[in-house]
Amino acid sequence: MKKYIIVYVLMLLSISLFSQEYKAISPDGKLGVSVLVKDGKPVYTVNYNGILMLDDSPLGLITNVGDFSQEMELMASDYGKIDKKYTQDRIKKSTVIYQANELTVALSNKKGQKIEIIFRVSNNDIAFRYQLPQYGNSKSCVVEKEVTGFNFPNKTTTFLTPQATPMIGWERTKPSYEEEYIPDEPMGTSSKYGQGYTFPSLFHIGSDGWVLVSETGVSSSYCASHLSEGTSDGLYSIRFPDLGENNGIGSAAPAFSLPNFTPWRTITVSDDLKQIVETTISFDVVEPLYEPLQEYKYGRSTWSWIMWQDESMNYDDQVTYIDLAAEMGYEYILMDAMWDTQVGYDRMPSLIKYAQSKGVDVFLWYNSNGYWNDAPQGPKNKMNNTIIRKKEMKWLQSLGVKGLKIDFFGGDKQESMKLYEDILSDANDYGLMIVFHGTTLPRGWERMYPNFVGSEAVLASENLIFQQHANDMEAYNACLHPFIRNAVGSMEFGPVLLNKRHNRNNDGGNIRRTSDVFQLATAVLYQNPVQMFAIAPNNLTDVPAFEIEFMKEVPTTWDETVFIDGYPGKYCILARRHASKWYVVGVNAEHEPLNIEVKLPMLAGKLITRYGDNKDFVPFKDNISIKKNGKIQLTIQAKGGIILTN
Structure with a gap:
């Protein structure tokens, strides 16, 4: 504790009004962020163990009510401490202690309009966001551009996956966040589609360490973002969704009422990979948005579609996989696409009742629908309309269905974020857990939405x-x-394929x-927290018994x-x-x-x-x-x- 206090006092003493620079340092004194204005432009730098990890990196927003990216002046700063303990049952650890030093920097543009940037610096993580007050009679704001950037040293290499061009791929379903990574690639290499790179983004700062960049706290009040193409000298910037996402419908620029704040940008920094893997920053800086209707139960699931494909979505094959779930002691079966036509709404109640008689609960697949792609699988036109969605969820609740897997989303625009939030909120009202597929990265959602249990991405x-x-x-x-x-x-992958050949008969x-x-x-x-395992009925006899015993016992939380x-x-x-x-x-x-x-x-x-x-x-x-x-x-x-x- 004495070291903590000394470091914090030194941090305060390091502030120089004349240099117009403000600093925040982590509780252990190793990670530091400095904020200053150069030639009227706000920038920040990041140091770890005295080594520069991010050089002058731009800060600021350009909005319809004012430009907060240039001709700026540092006005004031405020310091605080964050010390909280929380429990979370759906992430990589169940109890988290989050301690950070907080720096709030106030800046003013040439019109005298103010903006604040809030930095939280814990031992290996930095999170920051912008906070905007109300400006006169302006009660709303459109963020036309966020100039936030991440400026890496020249020796850096990257582990990045490209953002896909909208409306390409199978049935025009991209971006579906299913692109490949290139390891240790030189900075500034053009991405596959020229659209930049998807979060999270990993950077290797040579022998000095690692930096993981992402965002969290994205709700219906903002769009999701990604990184731009990188420059040859290492600058990657925040990029809003492409206008072509959602089939070109809706604005790529987020809008919100004032006063308000943006999502958190997160930077995890370490001299090794331990803190990168173990970080909880996505959840540390967000809070639950509503109370759970009930206590949700997580667990294991069988899933016929992964190995037996579309033809398996019939009554008899689902009974086979229900029996497999019962034999394995699994909590769930996932009934995938086309159950609405190949089993039928009329027969679903008896199929679900059979599953429940075996001690197995049900997840059902749905198409997200709307105007954003051409994916043909049903059930369709159920999840994109509030009135129809609530009617469907009421019916599902009456049958005792426990969760939904919803597929084929249209992009990262704010209206997509609103659809995600609306689905989650409505589902909670009916006691339903939600898995998203063909979807964007979850951004703190395990903590924000109590019935969210994973995304593919x-x-x-x-x-x-x-x-x-x-x-x-x-x-x-x-x-x-x-x-x-x-x-x-959380990453809904659908793992453990014990067939040596990927078809129904393992041949x-x-x-x-x-x-x-x-x-x-x-x-x-x-x-x-809910794992849709890819084991098949034949695995009960064609793999060693100890493998099946392991799969019967393995937990998911x-x-x-x-x-x-x-x-x-x-x-x-x-x-x-x-x-x-x-x-x-x-x-x-x-x-x-x-x-x-x-x-x-x-x-x-x-x-x-x-x-x-x-x-x-x-x-x-x-x-x-x-x-x-x-x-x-x-x-x-x-x-x-x-x-x-x-």
Whole structure:
């Protein structure tokens, strides 16, 4: 505590009115942000352990009520402390202590109009947002441009995924946030579509460390954003949605009433990858927007569509997968697209009742609909209209349906954010959980919306069915997600494909390149509170019994997450705890076995169960003892996995 106070006092003393620079420093004194005005333009810099991680980076908004990006003057500052503890049952840890120093900087433009920028600096995270008062009689504001940028040192390389051009791809459904990543790419490289890059965005500052950039707190009062194309000298800026999103309907510029504030921009900074993987900043700076109607139950689900595809959406096949869920002890079955026509509204009550008689509850798939793409699957025209949506949800509630998976959204404009929020709010009124698919990144939504249980926003398991390339790249992609996509929000991937061939009979279709234990490990590696697992009925007899027993026991919610070792796209070793049980999982995307010594203090001195692959890719299960110092030598086969549990 003494060190904390000394650092905070030094931070205050470091302010110089004459230099017109204000600083905020993290509680541990390692991370600092400085705000100043240069040539009338507000900028900020970020330092970690005395090393520059972001050089002069622009700040400001251009709005219809005033320009707050140039001819600005620093007016005043205010300091405060954030010290809060909260619980959250749907993220990577259940109890979070968030401590940060807060700096509020007031600036004024040439017209005397003021704007405030609020910075919160915790030990490895910076979050900042703009706050606008009412200007005279102007009670509303359109943000025409946000000039916020992130200016990286020249030695930086990037791990980015491109924002897709709107209205391209299958049935004009892009952007669906399912593009591929390029590792360690030079800054300024043109993106695939020329539309910039999707959040979250990971930057490698050479030997100095890592920076993860994203946003959180996006609700119906703003649009979602992404990064622009980068300049050759390392500047990436906030970019609003493309005008062509939502089939060209609606404004790309957000609008809100005054006074108000923008969403938070987040920057996670560390000299290693541990804090990148373990960050909770997406949830630390937001609060719940409404109370849950009830306590929502999370868990595991079977899902016929992933392996048996469209033809399986019939009464008898759904009964088969209900029986599979019951055999596995799973809480749910997901009934996917076209249940409305291939089972029919008239027969759904009896099918749902059968599931409930087996102790299995139901998630149902819906098309988001509207005017934004041509996706033909039904049910259609139910979720995009408030009156129809509430009528449908009332019917679903009467049947005891527990959740919906809603697919094919149209973009990141503010009206899309409003649709997400309206669906979530209405669903809560009827006791329904919501999964979004073909969708944007969740931005703090696990905390903001109590019935939100995950979004896809990733090149997910369905692509393993669609194309061999996705299977060839599966291990590589799995070794990216804990560092990037899953670091900032729940990721509804649909993991654990135990069929060696991706078709109904396990005898055709695309070929799985990864091992069985790799697949089991993804049940833990990928964090989502409701997991739609891709196991099939034949797996009850065609894989070793210990694999099925593992899948019967694996949880979907976590009390603690600890990064052990890894590098994006190469390998990842991660530990998660549920109650008193630890799961340590590792996956290897390299072409050779990974031999590595790691330290696992959570398993030190214990007899534990190990799942692994031998050199012939045959899965095994055994028991081993961990040394009292927690050290253990691991071997993870190429495209293979390992699991250790107590």
